[in-house]
Amino acid sequence: MKKALLAQCLTYAGVLPFLGAAIIPAVKPNFLGLNYDNIILTYGAVIASFVAGVHWGIYLFKDPPLNLFIHSNIAALLAWSAVLVAHPGSAFIFLLCFLYLIVIDRQLSKAGIVEGWYLRMRLIATTLVIVAFLFYSVFQ
Numbered sequence: 001m002k003k004a005l006l007a008q009c010l011t012y013a014g015v016l017p018f019l020g021a022a023i024i025p026a027v028k029p030n031f032l033g034l035n036y037d038n039i040i041l042t043y044g045a046v047i048a049s050f051v052a053g054v055h056w057g058i059y060l061f062k063d064p065p066l067n068l069f070i071h072s073n074i075a076a077l078l079a080w081s082a083v084l085v086a087h088p089g090s091a092f093i094f095l096l097c098f099l100y101l102i103v104i105d106r107q108l109s110k111a112g113i114v115e116g117w118y119l120r121m122r123l124i125a126t127t128l129v130i131v132a133f134l135f136y137s138v139f140q
Contacts, residue, residue, distance in 0.1 A: 004117045011121055015128045017043050022132035025139035040136050041083050044094045044129070048079035051101050051122075058113060065111045068104070075101050091137035095130055102126045 021040035029036060052072035059068035075097050082093035102122055109119040 011125050018129050018132040022135040045079040045083045049076045052076040062113050088140040091133040094133050
């Protein structure tokens with residue numbers, strides 16, 4: 001399987017928990033007594049940190065136009081703060097975080113650091129994640 005296809009399959013599979021978690025406030029499940037109130041927030045922090053880690057890897061092995069050690073840490077700290085706050089306004093913090101990450105990816109694409117397919121994949125995934133957070137904020 002080509003690298004791009006595998007990355008796309010894994011990325012879009014990684015979006016599915018966002019979509020599922022977005023509807024949880026609307027259906028209010030009671031499965032094993034688990035608290036699902038902040039599931040999208042915690043998953044969002046994991047994924048934002050993962051993307052920030054990808055940026056660190058790029059910074060270590062390429063010569064990007066911006067200091068990704070700093071920018072990716074800002075994104076990860078935004079995500080962490082949204083989990084700490086953990087109220088309906090946290091979705092807005094995550095919107096900012098994922099938009100910030102996609103702006104970084106766009107700059108990396110313009111600089112020729114990441115390939116076009118990667119930016120397209122990230123744009124689609126980010127759009128779906130933002131829709132999930134918007135849906136979550138409506139029903140929270």
